[in-house]
Amino acid sequence: MAxxxxxxxxxxxxxxxxxxxxxxxENSGVRGCMVIKPYGYAIxxxxxxxxxxxxxETGHVNAYFPLFVPKSLFEAEEKNAAGFAKxxxxxxxxxxxxDPNNPAKLIVDPDAKLEEELIVRPTSEAIIxxxxxxxxxxxxxxxxxxxxxxxxxxxxxRTRLFLRxxxxxWQEGHTAHATKDEAVEEAEKxxxxxxxxxxxxxxxxxxxxxxxxxxxxxxxxxTYCIEALMQDGKALQAGTSHFLGQxxxxxxxxxxxxxxxxxxxxxxxxxGTSTRLMGALIMTHSDDLGLVLPPTLAxxxxxxxxxxxxxxxxxxxxxxxxxxxxxxxxKGISVKFDNDTHNKPGWKFAEYELKGVPVRIAMGPxxxxxxxxxxxxxxxxxxxxxxIEGLDSYIEELLKTIQKDIYTKALNYxxxxxxxxxxxxxxxxxxxxxxGFISAHWDGTAEEEEQIKDETKxxxxxxxxxxxxxxxxxxxxxxxxxxxxxxxxxx
Amino acid sequence: MAxxxxxxxxxxxxxxxxxxxxxxxENSGVRGCMVIKPYGYAIxxxxxxxxxxxxxETGHVNAYFPLFVPKSLFEAEEKNAAGFAKxxxxxxxxxxxxDPNNPAKLIVDPDAKLEEELIVRPTSEAIIxxxxxxxxxxxxxxxxxxxxxxxxxxxxxRTRLFLRxxxxxWQEGHTAHATKDEAVEEAEKxxxxxxxxxxxxxxxxxxxxxxxxxxxxxxxxxTYCIEALMQDGKALQAGTSHFLGQxxxxxxxxxxxxxxxxxxxxxxxxxGTSTRLMGALIMTHSDDLGLVLPPTLAxxxxxxxxxxxxxxxxxxxxxxxxxxxxxxxxKGISVKFDNDTHNKPGWKFAEYELKGVPVRIAMGPxxxxxxxxxxxxxxxxxxxxxxIEGLDSYIEELLKTIQKDIYTKALNYxxxxxxxxxxxxxxxxxxxxxxGFISAHWDGTAEEEEQIKDETKxxxxxxxxxxxxxxxxxxxxxxxxxxxxxxxxxx
Numbered sequence: 001m002a003x004x005x006x007x008x009x010x011x012x013x014x015x016x017x018x019x020x021x022x023x024x025x026e027n028s029g030v031r032g033c034m035v036i037k038p039y040g041y042a043i044x045x046x047x048x049x050x051x052x053x054x055x056x057e058t059g060h061v062n063a064y065f066p067l068f069v070p071k072s073l074f075e076a077e078e079k080n081a082a083g084f085a086k087x088x089x090x091x092x093x094x095x096x097x098x099d100p101n102n103p104a105k106l107i108v109d110p111d112a113k114l115e116e117e118l119i120v121r122p123t124s125e126a127i128i129x130x131x132x133x134x135x136x137x138x139x140x141x142x143x144x145x146x147x148x149x150x151x152x153x154x155x156x157x158r159t160r161l162f163l164r165x166x167x168x169x170w171q172e173g174h175t176a177h178a179t180k181d182e183a184v185e186e187a188e189k190x191x192x193x194x195x196x197x198x199x200x201x202x203x204x205x206x207x208x209x210x211x212x213x214x215x216x217x218x219x220x221x222x223t224y225c226i227e228a229l230m231q232d233g234k235a236l237q238a239g240t241s242h243f244l245g246q247x248x249x250x251x252x253x254x255x256x257x258x259x260x261x262x263x264x265x266x267x268x269x270x271x272g273t274s275t276r277l278m279g280a281l282i283m284t285h286s287d288d289l290g291l292v293l294p295p296t297l298a299x300x301x302x303x304x305x306x307x308x309x310x311x312x313x314x315x316x317x318x319x320x321x322x323x324x325x326x327x328x329x330x331k332g333i334s335v336k337f338d339n340d341t342h343n344k345p346g347w348k349f350a351e352y353e354l355k356g357v358p359v360r361i362a363m364g365p366x367x368x369x370x371x372x373x374x375x376x377x378x379x380x381x382x383x384x385x386x387x388i389e390g391l392d393s394y395i396e397e398l399l400k401t402i403q404k405d406i407y408t409k410a411l412n413y414x415x416x417x418x419x420x421x422x423x424x425x426x427x428x429x430x431x432x433x434x435x436g437f438i439s440a441h442w443d444g445t446a447e448e449e450e451q452i453k454d455e456t457k458x459x460x461x462x463x464x465x466x467x468x469x470x471x472x473x474x475x476x477x478x479x480x481x482x483x484x485x486x487x488x489x490x491x
Numbered sequence: 492m493a494x495x496x497x498x499x500x501x502x503x504x505x506x507x508x509x510x511x512x513x514x515x516x517e518n519s520g521v522r523g524c525m526v527i528k529p530y531g532y533a534i535x536x537x538x539x540x541x542x543x544x545x546x547x548e549t550g551h552v553n554a555y556f557p558l559f560v561p562k563s564l565f566e567a568e569e570k571n572a573a574g575f576a577k578x579x580x581x582x583x584x585x586x587x588x589x590d591p592n593n594p595a596k597l598i599v600d601p602d603a604k605l606e607e608e609l610i611v612r613p614t615s616e617a618i619i620x621x622x623x624x625x626x627x628x629x630x631x632x633x634x635x636x637x638x639x640x641x642x643x644x645x646x647x648x649r650t651r652l653f654l655r656x657x658x659x660x661w662q663e664g665h666t667a668h669a670t671k672d673e674a675v676e677e678a679e680k681x682x683x684x685x686x687x688x689x690x691x692x693x694x695x696x697x698x699x700x701x702x703x704x705x706x707x708x709x710x711x712x713x714t715y716c717i718e719a720l721m722q723d724g725k726a727l728q729a730g731t732s733h734f735l736g737q738x739x740x741x742x743x744x745x746x747x748x749x750x751x752x753x754x755x756x757x758x759x760x761x762x763g764t765s766t767r768l769m770g771a772l773i774m775t776h777s778d779d780l781g782l783v784l785p786p787t788l789a790x791x792x793x794x795x796x797x798x799x800x801x802x803x804x805x806x807x808x809x810x811x812x813x814x815x816x817x818x819x820x821x822k823g824i825s826v827k828f829d830n831d832t833h834n835k836p837g838w839k840f841a842e843y844e845l846k847g848v849p850v851r852i853a854m855g856p857x858x859x860x861x862x863x864x865x866x867x868x869x870x871x872x873x874x875x876x877x878x879i880e881g882l883d884s885y886i887e888e889l890l891k892t893i894q895k896d897i898y899t900k901a902l903n904y905x906x907x908x909x910x911x912x913x914x915x916x917x918x919x920x921x922x923x924x925x926x927g928f929i930s931a932h933w934d935g936t937a938e939e940e941e942q943i944k945d946e947t948k949x950x951x952x953x954x955x956x957x958x959x960x961x962x963x964x965x966x967x968x969x970x971x972x973x974x975x976x977x978x979x980x981x982x
Binding site (some may be wrong): 061167 | 517519520521524525526527528529532533536552553554555556557558559560561562564565566569572576577578579580581582583584585586587588589595596597599608609610611618621622625631637641642644646658660833
């Protein structure tokens with residue numbers, strides 16, 4: 001197995017190689033579309049199941065809406081349409097026929113042209129709000145709290161596995177409310193749900209904030225977000241939750257009779273996370289040997305590797321290993337006993353390091369004599385000897401410790417990479433030499449935001465929700481500012 | 492709430508009304524595409540989760556492949572391509588732009604035409620086998636046992652909610668094997684998994700069989716299937732499992748080195764079930780009052796309806812009801828306590844009958860005095876009084892009984908509707924007057940099959956797997972036949 005390119009050598013290359021070598025995903029024969037391989041999909045399934053649980057606990061239900069959006073619906077909410085028009089896959093025909101010039105080939109049948117083109121959904125506000133129109137008449141029909149797990153397509157020109165692909169998997173919540181306050185509360189609540197999921201399940205610290213107007217979702221009045229920091233000092237938007245005001249209700253004429261008998265437009269939110277989280281997961285924790293997975297997301301949490309010469313030794317070890325495996329499984333821990341005789345232990349060690357299995361148990365004949373095993377942690381690469389007696393409880397605790405340690409390590413890195421600056425010079429220096437989030441004053445105009453972006457490639461990632469008010473002067477214009485915002489280069 | 496059209500009056504209308512009124516699904520603004528509403532989706536989720544569990548128990552893993560299939564890949568396996576070419580949604584462009592004649596409108600940007608058209612997958616053999624080519628080199632890479640949960644699109648001209656829609660949700664297993672025997676075994680095994688799921692989870696009896704050559708999946712060497720019988724005497728294909736031979740391996744050049752060092756093409760299966768099962772579920776069990784759901788699939792298994800006048804009574808009842816609810820939940824039973832004060836009990840009774848909630852508990856002040864409740868079964872509409880003491884255990888058993896009774900009822904209907912006939916006259920008479928499966932001799936030719944289909948609309952649903960050899964003469968040609976096959980009109 002050839003080594004991975006190291007992160008210090010070429011972070012981007014390291015990432016691409018790791019995604020492929022760890023069997024997470026690969027490019028497909030379709031431009032910009034990926035194949036999510038079983039090992040990668042198993043991690044995504046864990047993310048999905050946990051988020052789904054959280055959505056249901058907060059009162060949401062799942063539903064499914066069409067893949068296609070007729071062009072006339074797509075363009076109804078103008079800002080939203082303008083935001084996605086440049087990256088739409090468009091279905092124009094509904095039939096192929098045999099090529100009259102070559103019977104082995106098929107061509108698009110020109111007689112099967114659609115009267116109205118269909119857009120493959122890049123996001124589902126349009127199709128969903130055109131449906132909600134029929135579901136909402138009275139305040140009694142509200143709130144509607146629906147989530148959808150689906151694929152969406154955005155025709156990106158430059159794609160990277162998980163981070164930016166033409167097709168990706170995601171969830172999109174779409175809620176309708178009787179009042180503005182309730183909708184704002186929902187958008188804020190779901191952003192918190194995302195933050196909680198990222199930190200406690202992905203062990204990935206995030207900053208909660210709101211986007212500046214120019215970074216908002218097309219069609220939103222406010223975009224809440226969670227921003228994570230990758231190991232190369234670049235930020236990654238890991239989830240967004242939008243307060244959509246009455247924009248879609250007005251575009252699709254969704255009105256209801258309120259408690260006072262007055263007719264008004266419904267208030268909306270939408271919120272989403274995607275397979276992009278897989279990219280965030282990888283770039284938050286992994287190292288030059290491969291994946292590092294928090295135990296919550298590891299398809300295999302513990303692997304047992306026997307060290308043996310000959311069938312007899314393997315048999316002796318197997319007896320003990322299977323007993324350990326059974327005890328760990330009884331505690332709900334997923335365990336693989338790799339008794340394959342084709343690959344050597346050294347090969348297996350490297351393979352499970354690459355795959356990010358959090359705990360490796362190695363046991364040979366001498367360990368059996370000593371009634372102990374060797375335990376290796378993937379996250380910090382430490383090894384220790386532990387007695388077989390009580391091993392299940394020890395490992396159960398160890399997995400919790402690893403989860404905590406991985407989070408703390410990422411948090412420390414993130415905290416080390418938030419730098420307060422007060423001059424544009426300093427800003428550029430930190431951005432160049434250290435990266436990370438830069439906390440600075442901004443005058444609140446799109447002009448200054450744009451200028452900084454043009455000159456440095458850094459964008460305002462968010463206006464943090466928990467930041468204190470602090471008077472200052474903005475970086476470029478020198479105008480007064482009431483609070484700092486977070487800049488960074490971003491994925 | 493207006494009553495449903497009765498089944499005897501118009502079965503097809505009854506079905507369409509029920510799907511919409513019970514909040515399962517509705518037609519969308521996109522031709523032929525449906526919206527699966529939260530209540531319908533909750534049932535589908537239960538089906539999906541149970542099948543997913545069964546697939547994993549039989550060694551399969553999930554993965555995800557692209558939505559789009561480039562035309563050149565699509566046409567590589569000729570039979571498969573020919574089978575789906577007439578119902579393909581085709582993406583030809585990747586961008587919209589502002590209409591120069593009307594700035595509020597968007598048009599397809601002619602400068603953004605794809606070099607090669609993309610087919611929205613009607614099934615994924617082509618895209619998956621073009622991927623497997625890179626995954627399979629040696630017998631050590633086999634078997635590959637992958638399943639995918641996805642949406643697919645088949646541009647059907649006449650659509651019906653769940654039964655036939657342009658877009659539907661499904662799972663598709665795609666496996667690759669080193670030997671023919673192993674692939675055949677896999678195809679047979681998965682058909683059995685489907686049968687087991689249908690009977691034990693959906694309470695829907697099915698006949699396992701193989702399709703005639705003309706009814707096979709396009710590109711298959713053998714198609715196994717499970718066939719169910721609806722209450723109107725029409726059959727419904729509920730799942731299929733295909734032995735694909737080496738057809739796709741040859742089309743996509745998927746070769747491997749076997750144990751003997753020889754190079755050969757891999758052997759394939761694919762197998763699928765879809766949201767069509769929702770239609771099968773409805774038409775197997777439901778009645779003129781609405782849905783009848785087996786407890787395994789009911790989003791709400793038990794509803795508690797308080798019968799009260801005034802707040803005080805409601806409060807007294809609530810105390811007991813919440814206690815019952817807690818005890819049932821502790822047994823893993825899903826319970827809704829409907830303490831809504833807006834709708835009357837009679838309205839609620841009708842609503843939960845429509846929604847197919849298996850057990851209704853009604854309780855008023857007199858019941859409280861008697862320390863009992865009224866229990867109504869949705870399936871057979873019987874009512875009885877039961878003491879509150881020990882109610883949780885009673886209901887737990889009752890749900891099992893209902894599951895069994897629903898299955899038995901459907902099985903009895905099915906058994907009553909398999910008619911053996913020996914002449915074409917009799918065949919037509921039974922088909923006309925009684926419907927159901929007709930067990931008859933067939934000469935094995937596509938000609939006779941076609942003639943019977945043209946003249947009667949009945950098709951050979953399957954050659955049952957468990958049928959005995961029995962000599963006879965075929966219906967139309969009078970040629971010798973070695974076994975009976977099952978004919979029916981079908982969805």
